[in-house]
Amino acid sequence: MSSSSLRRRRRAAMRASALGAAAAAVAMPVIAQDAPSADEDVLAEIVVTAQFRKERLQDTPLAITAMTAELLQERSQTSVNEIAANAPSVVLKGQTGAYGPSLAANIRGVGQQTPNPAVEPGVGIYVDDVYYPTIAGSVLDLLDLDRVEVLRGPQGTLAGKNSIGGAIKLYSKRPTGDGSGYVQVTYGSRDRVEARAATDFTIVDDKLFARVAAATKHQDGYVERRDFACDNPGTAVPSFSMGNGCKLGTEGGKQYTGIRTSLRWLANDDVEVNIIGDFTDDNSESGPLTLGYANNANFTLNGVPYDSRFIPQDPYVSYGTYFMGATNVNGDQVPPLVGPDRNTVKGWGLSGQVEWRLAENLMLTSITAWRGMEAHWALDIDVSPFSMGLGTYNLDSRSFTQELRLNGSIGSAIDYTVGAFYLDQDAVNSARANLKFISPTYDLLTDDPIYGSTQGAFLHGVWHVTDKANVTAGVRYTEEEKTYEYNRYDPDGAPSSVVGFLHGQKGDYEGSKVDYRLGVDYHWLPELMTYVNYATGFKGGGVNPSPLFIEQVRGFDPEELVSLEVGLKTQLFDRRLMLNLAVFDMDYKDIQLNLLSCPQFSPPGQLACAMPFNAGNADVRGVELETVLRPTDNLTIDAAWSYLDFEYSYINPLAGGPTRPGGPQIGMRPTYTPTKKGSVGIQYEIQLGSMGTLTPRFDASYTGDMYANAVNTPRTKLDSYTLLNARLTWRSPQNVWEVSAEGTNLDREFYYITRADLSGSGIIWQQPAPARDWGITFRRKF
Numbered sequence: 001m002s003s004s005s006l007r008r009r010r011r012a013a014m015r016a017s018a019l020g021a022a023a024a025a026v027a028m029p030v031i032a033q034d035a036p037s038a039d040e041d042v043l044a045e046i047v048v049t050a051q052f053r054k055e056r057l058q059d060t061p062l063a064i065t066a067m068t069a070e071l072l073q074e075r076s077q078t079s080v081n082e083i084a085a086n087a088p089s090v091v092l093k094g095q096t097g098a099y100g101p102s103l104a105a106n107i108r109g110v111g112q113q114t115p116n117p118a119v120e121p122g123v124g125i126y127v128d129d130v131y132y133p134t135i136a137g138s139v140l141d142l143l144d145l146d147r148v149e150v151l152r153g154p155q156g157t158l159a160g161k162n163s164i165g166g167a168i169k170l171y172s173k174r175p176t177g178d179g180s181g182y183v184q185v186t187y188g189s190r191d192r193v194e195a196r197a198a199t200d201f202t203i204v205d206d207k208l209f210a211r212v213a214a215a216t217k218h219q220d221g222y223v224e225r226r227d228f229a230c231d232n233p234g235t236a237v238p239s240f241s242m243g244n245g246c247k248l249g250t251e252g253g254k255q256y257t258g259i260r261t262s263l264r265w266l267a268n269d270d271v272e273v274n275i276i277g278d279f280t281d282d283n284s285e286s287g288p289l290t291l292g293y294a295n296n297a298n299f300t301l302n303g304v305p306y307d308s309r310f311i312p313q314d315p316y317v318s319y320g321t322y323f324m325g326a327t328n329v330n331g332d333q334v335p336p337l338v339g340p341d342r343n344t345v346k347g348w349g350l351s352g353q354v355e356w357r358l359a360e361n362l363m364l365t366s367i368t369a370w371r372g373m374e375a376h377w378a379l380d381i382d383v384s385p386f387s388m389g390l391g392t393y394n395l396d397s398r399s400f401t402q403e404l405r406l407n408g409s410i411g412s413a414i415d416y417t418v419g420a421f422y423l424d425q426d427a428v429n430s431a432r433a434n435l436k437f438i439s440p441t442y443d444l445l446t447d448d449p450i451y452g453s454t455q456g457a458f459l460h461g462v463w464h465v466t467d468k469a470n471v472t473a474g475v476r477y478t479e480e481e482k483t484y485e486y487n488r489y490d491p492d493g494a495p496s497s498v499v500g501f502l503h504g505q506k507g508d509y510e511g512s513k514v515d516y517r518l519g520v521d522y523h524w525l526p527e528l529m530t531y532v533n534y535a536t537g538f539k540g541g542g543v544n545p546s547p548l549f550i551e552q553v554r555g556f557d558p559e560e561l562v563s564l565e566v567g568l569k570t571q572l573f574d575r576r577l578m579l580n581l582a583v584f585d586m587d588y589k590d591i592q593l594n595l596l597s598c599p600q601f602s603p604p605g606q607l608a609c610a611m612p613f614n615a616g617n618a619d620v621r622g623v624e625l626e627t628v629l630r631p632t633d634n635l636t637i638d639a640a641w642s643y644l645d646f647e648y649s650y651i652n653p654l655a656g657g658p659t660r661p662g663g664p665q666i667g668m669r670p671t672y673t674p675t676k677k678g679s680v681g682i683q684y685e686i687q688l689g690s691m692g693t694l695t696p697r698f699d700a701s702y703t704g705d706m707y708a709n710a711v712n713t714p715r716t717k718l719d720s721y722t723l724l725n726a727r728l729t730w731r732s733p734q735n736v737w738e739v740s741a742e743g744t745n746l747d748r749e750f751y752y753i754t755r756a757d758l759s760g761s762g763i764i765w766q767q768p769a770p771a772r773d774w775g776i777t778f779r780r781k782f
Contacts, residue, residue: 042630043575044068048149050158050169051472052417052460053407058569061472061521061531063582063624065090065150065640069173072142074683074697076727076742076775078194080125080140080168085701085723086679087150088624088642090166091672093753094139096287096767098610100377100393101343103138104754106672107152108586109620109646110165110539110561113671114594115375117397117427117450118484118545119612122559124155124163127170128276130351130369131161133399133425133452137345137373141258141280144198144213146173152624153584154537154561156515157474160421161454164537164561174274175264177202177209181782188742188775190253192219207266214259221250222770223288225341228310228319228385236302237385240321249341251318252770253285270357275350282345289765290318291383292755293715296437296762301386306762310384315750315768320380324390324434337434339378339392347373361409366402373397381437381758383765388437397427416461423454429545432491437761438548438608444496445489448545452482460517472519472533482509484543486553501550507543511558527572533565539592546610551601556612562587578628586620593655593670593710597662597760600654607662607760615655615664615710618648634685641678646670656711668712674704674720692732699725708755715764721751738779748772 046057046066057066065087077083081103084092093104095113104113105123112122115136125132125140132138142148148170155163181199186192198213229239230246240248258280265273291311299306310319324337351369358364374396381389405419427450435442458476465471484507488496495503515538521531539559547553568581591614595601598609622644629637648666656663669675683697702722709716724747729740748771755766 042633043571043578043628046147048147049171050149050151051462052158052405052419053415058571058578058580059523059529061470061519061529061533061567063152063565063567063580063584065152065626067148067150069145069147072145072148074695074727074729075681075699076725076744078142080138080142080170083142083148083150083168085699085703086638086640086681087152088626088640088677089152089622089644090150091674091677091703091706092168093672094287095754096289096343097754097756097765098379098391098393100136100395101139101282101284101287101345101375102134102136103140104672105135105165105168107150107166108584108622109618109644109670109673110559110588111670111672112539112592114612115395116429116545117395117425117452118429118482118542119592120162120540120542122162122165122539124159124161124167126159126167127349128172128351129169129353129367129403130349130371131401131423132371133423134373134395134397134427136375136395136397137280137282137347140170141215141256142170143196143215143258143260144173144211146171152582153533153565153586154515154535154563156535156537157458157460157476157517160456160458160476160478161423161480162539164539164559172213172260172262172276173198173200173211175200175209175211175262177264179782182779184777184779186775186777188219189773190220190222192217192773192775194218194775209264211262211264212259214257216257217254219254221253221285221288223251223290223316223318223768225249225251225318225320226312232309236304238302240323240385248321249285251286251341252288255284256280256282272355274353276352277350278348280345280347282343282347284343286322286341286343286377288316288318288767289320289380289383290315290768291320291764292766293759293764294382294384294762295759296388299382299386299388299437299762306382306384306386306388310386316771318383319385320383321385322378322380322390323385323387325387337390337392337432339380339390340376341378343375343377345373345375347371363407365405365407367405369401371397371399371401381435381765382763388761388763389435390432391434392432394430395427396430397425399423399425412464414461414463416459418459419457421454421456421458423452425452426450435548435608437758437763438606439498442498443491444498445491445493447487447489449485449487450483450545452480454478454480454540468523470521472517472521474517476515477512478515478538479512480510480540482540482542483507484545486547499547499549502547502553505553507553507555509540509542509555511541513538513558513560527570527575529569531567531569533563533567535563535565537561537563541592542612544611548608548610549602549606551603552598552609552611554601554611554613556592557590557614559592559614560589576630578626580626582624584620584622584624588618588620590614591616591618591670593664595655595663596709596757597711599662600660608758613655614652616648616651618646620644620646634687635682636684637680637682639678639680642676644673644675644677646673662711664710664712668710669707670710671708672706674706676702676704678702690733692730695729695731697727697729699723701725708752709757711757713757715759716755716757718752718755721749721769723749736781738777738781740777740779741774742777743772743774745770745772
């Protein structure tokens with residue numbers, strides 16, 4: 001039997017097994033139970049709005065991980081990338097290096113890590129229903145939230161734009177005018193000083209309320225940049241020390257301030273207006289970057305070759321200098337270049353949401369938003385005293401979005417939403433790329449305007465066939481266009497003498513797509529619901545934003561995905577046990593991968609590449625399980641687990657396969673796609689009588705091995721890791737005062753967050769995760 005036949009039989013068997021397991025869950029014997037009264041509902045209800053209206057999480061026929069603000073606090077989670085630890089099939093990575101201060105989001109094997117606006121994210125990120133159009137600057141602080149919703153699987157008809165893998169939605173607390181608030185201060189390892197506060201107050205009785213929340217954080221870095229010559233006396237390598245010993249600085253430190261102000265106006269009984277403004281000033285250190293491989297005999301520094309001697313023995317040490325020596329460009333000496341050793345982001349937003357009740361069963365919602373962001377970062381490509389390459393990057397992005405929704409009902413049988421969405425985005429992507437490892441004269445400036453727009457219309461409806469059975473249907477039509485202009489200059493401002501063929505050129509993309517969803521759910525009991533969903537999603541195409549040679553000026557097509565999902569949602573044993581199960585099978589086509597080595601699109605002998613390309617198709621299937629158990633009033637246990645099988649069914653021969661052994665191959669996995677992932681948490685509230693309560697909590701999370709590049713090699717493998725965290729919280733009897741001690745990565749598990757393989761040029765860099773951290777927090781509520 002041929003290998004392809006074996007693969008087909010294996011896929012068919014796994015598909016049948018997965019769907020068979022789901023069918024068995026749907027058809028499981030049901031034990032009749034009396035519906036519990038409201039006071040027996042010991043598991044807190046979470047209300048979500050994933051289907052455009054408020055619903056109980058357990059009544060929503062979608063795979064959703066929902067987290068309240070209280071749960072985030074109990075887990076010591078303050079940044080959006082940290083929530084992935086407890087969400088099945090979800091990987092969120094804060095990036096560094098060429099990707100700067102951006103978030104690589106991946107759900108069910110679908111995502112993107114390139115921050116350039118020319119490449120769309122595969123997971124939509126929303127704050128208060130406002131879409132974030134770029135992953136740069138999206139490592140968001142979880143400031144004063146009401147809840148987080150992580151929607152897994154394609155949300156083409158619900159979230160819409162670029163939510164092919166899923167969507168992450170953050171919802172801030174709305175003002176109520178109740179005079180509540182809090183002040184919180186934390187001190188911890190690496191001189192962590194963090195403060196958070198919020199206040200809620202009335203401006204006009206019964207009419208106008210406001211809420212102001214702010215956060216600031218400072219923490220030293222955990223990777224030390226050291227001077228190679230100082231650590232190795234007698235070397236011919238020059239010293240970069242400024243007279244302060246061998247230490248040049250640190251990487252991975254945090255320094256940011258954020259503020260959000262919300263106004264809520266109850267104009268009358270039928271109209272509510274919410275206006276939200278936010279501002280973030282992030283002046284953190286560069287992301288931690290260390291050298292994992294060094295071998296390029298073509299480069300020497302004062303006779304010293306670029307080799308493994310520049311790989312420190314300590315994995316938390318770097319010899320990077322952010323310095324580039326003088327460059328000879330066409331006979332002219334270009335002065336040395338010094339890059340910033342910080343990742344800076346200034347972001348702001350203003351949004352207005354108007355809810356107007358037109359009739360008893362008819363609500364019009366308008367969501368209008370403006371967002372802006374400026375980000376600056378640098379990459380020391382050789383992570384050493386050498387001058388092989390240095391890049392400095394700037395991204396300036398502005399966007400306007402408008403969404404309209406009309407929610408209504410037809411009797412008690414049908415609930416519907418009809419709406420429209422518009423996005424207008426302008427960005428400028430500029431950089432200084434001094435890349436001697438490509439060519440001795442490769443030194444240029446880029447200043448690339450990017451324009452994009454999206455228009456969409458959607459319809460979503462739920463037919464309540466009986467009091468137990470529902471049919472859900474949705475459709476969305478999307479049109480989008482994008483223009484990318486290439487501007488390339490020499491350092492003196494003249495059109496580039498290296499890639500002048502690009503200067504003034506434009507690349508255009510236009511496309512349209514119809515997405516749809518059809519689902520059926522059945523409530524066997526108030527505590528037991530099963531559902532089946534068939535849904536599609538897509539991610540927009542574009543033009544390669546980073547061609548290094550004329551051969552790499554190419555466009556790429558959208559990704560498309562079709563998903564079949566079967567789910568089970570339960571609350572059993574007088575609602576002391578919640579158990580949710582999702583089994584899915586997805587057909588994933590025209591997958592966009594970032595090729596880092598593409599000789600087929602480069603001059604002979606050149607491997608350097610950073611090009612998005614439609615590399616192939618895949619079958620993706622998996623199982624996800626989430627559960628919360630509260631056996632007693634004081635004890636809570638939560639757990640999540642997922643298994644993901646990603647298998648390429650086709651590889652584009654221009655990207656990889658047998659004719660391109662340096663590209664992706666059948667049997668490989670895309671970036672940040674672990675096969676197994678799981679977490680468990682347990683907490684117990686100890687009653688101390690007049691002394692209040694004491695609550696210990698322990699969390700463990702496991703992430704299986706995965707790869708940082710689409711081309712899976714031992715050098716790009718990220719080994720599996722398990723993290724152990726703990727928190728001990730004391731609360732006063734009236735829950736006014738709170739003191740907590742937290743520890744993360746208690747057993748000092750060492751692992752890498754990301755890696756980048758430029759081994760064709762003799763370089764691999766990597767981002768180590770921080771070791772054990774601790775903190776003590778004081779919180780006062782009022």
